[in-house]
Amino acid sequence: xxxxxxxxxxxxxxxxxxxxxxxxxxxxxxxxxxxxxxxxxxxxxxxxxxxxxxxxxxxxxxxxxxxxxxxxxxxxxxxxxxxxxxxxxxxxxxxxxxxxxxxxxxxxxxxxxxxxxxxxxxxxxxxxxxxxxxxxxxxxxxxxxxxxxxxxxxxxxxxxxxxxxxxxxxxxxxxxxxxxxxxxxxxxxxxxxxxxxxxxxxxxxxxxxxxxxxxxxxxxxxxxxxxxxxx
Numbered sequence: 001x002x003x004x005x006x007x008x009x010x011x012x013x014x015x016x017x018x019x020x021x022x023x024x025x026x027x028x029x030x031x032x033x034x035x036x037x038x039x040x041x042x043x044x045x046x047x048x049x050x051x052x053x054x055x056x057x058x059x060x061x062x063x064x065x066x067x068x069x070x071x072x073x074x075x076x077x078x079x080x081x082x083x084x085x086x087x088x089x090x091x092x093x094x095x096x097x098x099x100x101x102x103x104x105x106x107x108x109x110x111x112x113x114x115x116x117x118x119x120x121x122x123x124x125x126x127x128x129x130x131x132x133x134x135x136x137x138x139x140x141x142x143x144x145x146x147x148x149x150x151x152x153x154x155x156x157x158x159x160x161x162x163x164x165x166x167x168x169x170x171x172x173x174x175x176x177x178x179x180x181x182x183x184x185x186x187x188x189x190x191x192x193x194x195x196x197x198x199x200x201x202x203x204x205x206x207x208x209x210x211x212x213x214x215x216x217x218x219x220x221x222x223x224x225x226x227x228x229x230x231x
Contacts, residue, residue: 024051029145031136039134047071053184056125057084067126074217075119077200079183082110088128096121098142103131119200156216158226167220168195170227181205
């Protein structure tokens with residue numbers, strides 16, 4: 001009975017999440033290509049920690065001409081994966097001026113990080129290959145539909161460190177063993193040194209990936225080692 005009850009609760013939870021995802025607001029985005037062509041797409045708006053974390057998980061059908069726009073609180077290097085996502089996707093990373101800076105394809109269920117090459121404010125996920133099918137590429141501009149609320153997260157101040165052995169950071173806390181997330185991705189438990197980071201801004205969270213009360217913005221600079229300590 002316990003196993004059956006647990007299964008029932010699991011599917012009830014999936015149903016609740018699915019219904020919640022369907023309630024996302026939809027906005028028409030307009031993208032201008034380098035050739036001057038205007039392309040429209042109907043995009044669901046994920047502008048909260050909960051909706052960004054869930055994204056297209058469990059979504060088995062995503063029609064061409066539709067997608068999901070992820071809106072972040074500030075410019076930062078972003079990283080996505082395809083956990084629990086059965087549909088092949090393409091992702092465009094978009095800066096605060098609406099310019100598409102990267103386009104990558106993502107494999108269903110892949111846990112590999114797909115990371116932007118620069119700091120961005122938005123990410124647009126669509127069915128895989130849609131960008132190329134309609135003639136959209138890196139450098140094109142989303143000129144309409146990007147307006148959304150943006151809550152600033154306060155920056156964290158690094159402790160002074162004389163060590164400079166590449167681009168990495170060290171996170172330590174008064175209570176050891178706290179979970180560390182960068183841009184929502186789990187990185188390990190404190191004390192923790194994270195290496196090989198792409199320079200840029202990151203959202204650092206402790207214990208929960210999207211807890212605004214335990215979130216800070218950090219800047220990772222090339223060939224600089226910073227140490228952060230939290231009570």
